[in-house]
Amino acid sequence: MKYWLMKTEPTTFGVDMLEAAPRKTTCWDGVRNYQARNMLRDEMRRGDGALLYHSSCEVPGVVAVMEVVRGGYPDASAFDRKNKHFDADSDPHDPRWFMVDVKLKRRLKRVITLDELRVHAAKELDGMWLLRRGNRLSITPLESAHWRFILSLE
DNA sequence: GCCAACGTTGGC
């Protein structure tokens, strides 16, 4: 079992919308980056843990714990002409983009902010993807020790 | 295969 951190802009899709979704579950579609695609397709499995992170908002930070309830499968939004993430070059018989399903396990009691995570960047959270300079990947792996430490801050 | 131009991300 692996752990992940998944970024989203709350104005586009945040924890409120996830909580309101049927069975508090959603497909995580629209990822159009090859590195992230490879993780979605090859590495993310049912049962993995994922932290939900809000970016580009007033207080960026970790807001919830999720579980991957379905491993990588083709991202249907790539085939939908009307979808913002439509990709004419993605062949349904050889899909280019993948997604997973995630379910909200619980909201954190409070937001664990980016600022707070940074405090520990050189020690407990050394090597964490999110804290690396210039990192823009929307899905990143999380070491289990980092997962535990972040949740211990709650 | 190089690399300049361009687009996107995301904190501030």
Place this chain on the structure above:
DNA sequence: GCCAACGTTGGC
């Protein structure tokens, strides 16, 4: 809105 950092594109 600014801008650093990075990914992608496309001419050569």
